[in-house]
Amino acid sequence: xxxxxxxxxxxxxxxxxxxxxxxxxxxxxxxxxxxxxxxxxxxxxxxxxxxxxxxxxxxxxxxxxxxxxxxxxxxxxxxxxxxxxxxxxxxxxxxxxxxxxxxxxxxxxxxxxxxxxxxxxxxxxxxxxxxxxxxxxxxxxxxxxxxxxxxxxxxxxxxxxxxxxxxxxxxxxxxxxxxxxxxxxxxxxxxxxxxxxxxxxxxxxxxxxxxxxxxxxxxxxxxxxxxxxxxxxxxxxxxxxxxxxxxxxxxxxxxxxxxxxxxxxxxxxxxxxxxxxxxxxxxxxxxxxxxxxxxxxxxxxxxxxxxxxxxxxxxxxxxxxxxxxxxxxxxxxxxxxxxxxxxxxxxxxxxxxxxxxxxxxxxxxxxxxxxxxxxxxxxxxxxxxxxxxxxxxxxxxxxxxxxxxxxxxxxxxxxxxxxxxxxxxxxxxxxxxxxxxxxxxxxxxxxxxxxxxxxx
Amino acid sequence: xxxxxxxxxxxxxxxxxxxxxxxxxxxxxxxxxxxxxxxxxxxxxxxxxxxxxxxxxxxxxxxxxxxxxxxxxxxxxxxxxxxxxxxxxxxxxxxxxxxxxxxxxxxxxxxxxxxxxxxxxxxxxxxxxxxxxxxxxxxxxxxxxxxxxxxxxxxxxxxxxxxxxxxxxxxxxx
Numbered sequence: 001x002x003x004x005x006x007x008x009x010x011x012x013x014x015x016x017x018x019x020x021x022x023x024x025x026x027x028x029x030x031x032x033x034x035x036x037x038x039x040x041x042x043x044x045x046x047x048x049x050x051x052x053x054x055x056x057x058x059x060x061x062x063x064x065x066x067x068x069x070x071x072x073x074x075x076x077x078x079x080x081x082x083x084x085x086x087x088x089x090x091x092x093x094x095x096x097x098x099x100x101x102x103x104x105x106x107x108x109x110x111x112x113x114x115x116x117x118x119x120x121x122x123x124x125x126x127x128x129x130x131x132x133x134x135x136x137x138x139x140x141x142x143x144x145x146x147x148x149x150x151x152x153x154x155x156x157x158x159x160x161x162x163x164x165x166x167x168x169x170x171x172x173x174x175x176x177x178x179x180x181x182x183x184x185x186x187x188x189x190x191x192x193x194x195x196x197x198x199x200x201x202x203x204x205x206x207x208x209x210x211x212x213x214x215x216x217x218x219x220x221x222x223x224x225x226x227x228x229x230x231x232x233x234x235x236x237x238x239x240x241x242x243x244x245x246x247x248x249x250x251x252x253x254x255x256x257x258x259x260x261x262x263x264x265x266x267x268x269x270x271x272x273x274x275x276x277x278x279x280x281x282x283x284x285x286x287x288x289x290x291x292x293x294x295x296x297x298x299x300x301x302x303x304x305x306x307x308x309x310x311x312x313x314x315x316x317x318x319x320x321x322x323x324x325x326x327x328x329x330x331x332x333x334x335x336x337x338x339x340x341x342x343x344x345x346x347x348x349x350x351x352x353x354x355x356x357x358x359x360x361x362x363x364x365x366x367x368x369x370x371x372x373x374x375x376x377x378x379x380x381x382x383x384x385x386x387x388x389x390x391x392x393x394x395x396x397x398x399x400x401x402x403x404x405x406x407x408x409x410x411x412x413x414x415x416x417x418x419x420x421x422x423x424x425x426x427x428x429x430x431x432x433x434x435x436x437x438x439x440x441x442x443x444x445x446x447x448x449x450x451x452x453x454x455x456x
Numbered sequence: 457x458x459x460x461x462x463x464x465x466x467x468x469x470x471x472x473x474x475x476x477x478x479x480x481x482x483x484x485x486x487x488x489x490x491x492x493x494x495x496x497x498x499x500x501x502x503x504x505x506x507x508x509x510x511x512x513x514x515x516x517x518x519x520x521x522x523x524x525x526x527x528x529x530x531x532x533x534x535x536x537x538x539x540x541x542x543x544x545x546x547x548x549x550x551x552x553x554x555x556x557x558x559x560x561x562x563x564x565x566x567x568x569x570x571x572x573x574x575x576x577x578x579x580x581x582x583x584x585x586x587x588x589x590x591x592x593x594x595x596x597x598x599x600x601x602x603x604x605x606x607x608x609x610x611x612x613x614x615x616x617x618x619x620x621x622x623x624x625x626x627x628x629x630x
Contacts, residue, residue, distance in 0.1 A: 009492050013535035018610035019617060041492075048490050052528060058521035069480045074473060077506065081472040084510045119511045127514070159537075160504050162624055164511065197589040198581070201616055202623040204533045205508060205526045210588055217589055229590065236591025245521035 007031060007038040012045055058245055084120070091120035095128065103142045110150055117153035122168045125150060129175045137182035144179050148172035163203050170199030170206055170213075177216050186220050193217045211240035215253055222256070227264045231257060251277055251289070258296060271300035291320035295333055298340075307344035311337060331360040335373050342380050351380055367404050371397045375435040379428045390431075391421045413437050413449035472510060475519065480506070483527045491531035501530045536617060580615040587612045 007015075007028065014020045015028050032039050051057050069077075098109050098121070109115065129143030151169040156162045173196035180189035196213045200206030214237035221230035238253035254277055261270035274297050281289040294317035302310030314337040321330040335357040342350025354377045361370035378393040398414045417434045420426040433452050441447065480502060487498040505526045509516065516522045586592045592600070598608035 009535045010538045013532060014539050017536070017613040017617075018606055019539075019613050020610075058524045067481065067484075069477060073480075074477065077476045078473045080507065081476075081510055084507075123511075123514065159624065160507070163504075164508070166623060167508075193589060194581075194585050197585060198619065201584060201588060202620050205505075205529045207529065208522065208525065214589060214591060233589070233591045243521065244525055245518035248517060 006035065007041065012042060015042075016045065016049065053243075058243075087118050088120040088123075091118055091124045094121060095124050098125075099128070099143075103146060106146050107149060110146075110153065117150055119154065119164060119168060122147055122150055122154070122172070126168075126171055126175055129179065133175075133178055133182055137179050141176065141179035141183065144172055144175035148176065163205075166199050167203035167206060167209070170196050170203065171209060173199055174209065174213050174216065177213065177220075181216060181220050181223075184223075186224060189220050190217070193220070207240060208244050208246075211237040211244075211253075212249070214240075215249075215256065218253075218256055218260070222260055222263070225263075227260050231260045231264070234260065247280075251280060255289070255292065255296075258293075262296070262300060267300050267303045271297060271304065274300060287320050287324055288326075291317045291324065291326075291329065294320065295329075295336075298333075298336070302340055307340060310340055314340070327360075328364060328366065331357050331364065331366075332369075334360070335369075335376070338373075339376055347380055347384060351377060354380070367400045368406075371400045372435060372438060374400075375431055375438075379431040379435070382426065382431060383428045387421075387424075390426070394418050394421050407441065407445060409446075409448055410438055410441055416449065416451055472513075475509075476506060479520070479523050483523060486524065486527045487531045487534075491528075491535070493531055493534055497534065501534055502527060505530055539617075580611075580618065583612050584615050584619065 011020075011024075011028060015025065018025075020028065032042055094115065098115070099106055100109065110117070125143055125147040129140045129147065132140040132143065148169060151165060151172055154161070154165045154168065156165045173192050177189045177192035177196055180186075180192055193213050193216055197210055200210050200213065214233050218230045218234035218237065221227075221233060234253050234257045238250050238257065241247075241250035241253060254273060258270045258273040258277065261267075261273060274293050278290060278293040278297065281293060294313045298310045298313035298317065301313060314333050318330050318333045318337070321327075321333065334353055338350045338353030338357055340350075341353060354373055358370050358373040358377065361367070361373060374393050374397050378390045378397075381393070382390045394414070394417055398411070398418055401410060401414055413434045417426060417430060420430055429452055434449070437447070437449050483502045483505060484498055487493045487501045488495060491498075493501060505523060508526055509519075509523060583597065586597055586600070587594070594609045594612065595605050597612065598605040601608060603611075
């Protein structure tokens with residue numbers, strides 16, 4: 001800035017960002033000390049920056065002295081909105097053509113001169129990918145990669161177009177990260193979150209979407225057992241969602257945080273957070289979230305020495321899942337409730353619940369889960385000395401896993417258990433080791449089964 | 457006198473023109489009065505925010521905070537773009553980072569990401585990831601790097617500026 005001039009907003013913004021050189025900073029500071037006008041502007045600007053940090057800022061009353069838009073402006077805006085609506089409808093019609101055949105065919109279709117790439121088409125591709133995220137993540141990944149490639153066709157002649165191109169490219173990488181996470185390809189997913197962040201930072205208004213990327217990153221860190229980092233990242237995402245007034249996403253982040261706290265062993269904190277979230281889910285009549293939170297609370301209060309409270313939460317969660325028609329979640333919770341009941345002095349009641357859960361899983365065609373419940377039952381029965389029944393269960397479980405085409409290491413673990421049964425060496429501890437080994441196989445498929453050392 | 461707007465946006469199905477009429481004055485107030493952007497340019501900033509809204513409306517759940525933050529970011533960016541010099545860009549920073557270039561996969565290549573990320577030094581990229589993705593505060597970054605908070609802030613925002621400048625330069629050759 002010239003020494004005689006007042007500070008411009010460019011100077012002020014750069015000074016506030018701390019992107020000025022030390023010499024410029026000294027000049028600006030010296031000027032602020034002597035110029036009342038600039039100091040007032042600086043103070044007002046700083047105060048406004050502080051206001052922005054207030055989550056309530058976006059809800060403050062609007063001064064009514066601001067002029068209304070002119071009729072011409074409204075008309076122009078209406079025309080623009082209509083044009084974008086048409087583009088959106090056109091993109092919806094084009095999508096089935098674009099996604100015919102293999103992903104290589106998709107790229108051939110996209111390269112045709114008759115196809116005009118628009119933001120709306122990218123949106124439709126991203127939404128389509130998101131739809132497949134949990135049911136077919138490999139397809140979701142193909143769609144995210146394709147959406148990313150399509151972004152290269154978006155126009156970038158003006159700064160606004162460049163801005164949007166960076167934004168949509170960031171969103172494509174975000175979906176890529178999400179799909180890779182679902183596929184368990186965690187290092188690649190981590191890399192994709194970083195690329196997504198950098199693209200979104202290149203757009204003017206990427207902060208909100210970066211919070212979504214942070215959520216994915218936190219879930220990845222959680223899977224990698226880096227719980228301290230996972231918690232920091234998920235809290236940062238919740239803060240941004242709160243600033244943007246997105247209570248649904250904010251709550252989603254906090255639910256993840258409660259899970260992380262539980263895994264960190266901070267069970268009481270996890271319970272308190274889950275209780276607060278449950279209250280807000282009840283206010284919003286969000287049954288799915290209520291069910292999930294009640295299941296989490298059951299685990300928390302069970303660990304905190306209140307089996308009765310845990311049982312009640314399980315029952316509430318089960319009835320909510322019933323209401324939602326989510327049968328598998330209901331059966332999963334019956335399994336957990338059976339385990340809890342058996343562990344807390346009522347083994348026979350627990351066995352009845354487990355038997356029913358096993359039958360329900362079988363009816364649902366979920367033979368793997370049925371096998372795991374059977375192993376829970378076997379552990380309890382062996383503790384009570386019912387050897388013959390346990391041997392039958394082991395044979396049934398092996399048959400189920402063979403039918404499922406289970407991995408070699410899974411069958412090896414079960415075979416070891418069967419041999420131990422025949423030799424009279426099986427113990428409840430061994431059954432639990434085998435069950436836990438099978439449970440963790442999906443996240444560590446190459447792991448070999450290591451039998452526990454024999455009791456001295 | 458003031459008027460209290462609805463706390464939550466009316467949702468994506470609401471008529472866009474009605475939202476324009478309802479929110480434009482406040483967004484103009486933010487850009488013009490709070491950020492001192494000259495009137496015609498403030499119109500342009502707010503117009504771009506509304507275009508972004510129209511393009512992304514299916515993803516936006518709470519309209520009012522979204523519009524406000526979009527206007528704040530656009531207004532900040534308006535002034536940042538007007539700053540002609542990069543106080544700490546250097547020859548060193550403009551050299552491609554070979555490790556990054558090697559790591560880029562097919563999708564990244566298709567975006568010519570080398571043109572952008574390849575020119576941002578590893579330290580710069582790490583700072584951006586620490587601050588914006590991993591959720592470290594400026595004070596935490598300063599402690600990690602054994603530098604002052606003020607310098608950490610300068611580095612982080614300098615990296616954002618540099619990234620955006622390189623991108624805007626790079627996309628022209630895509």
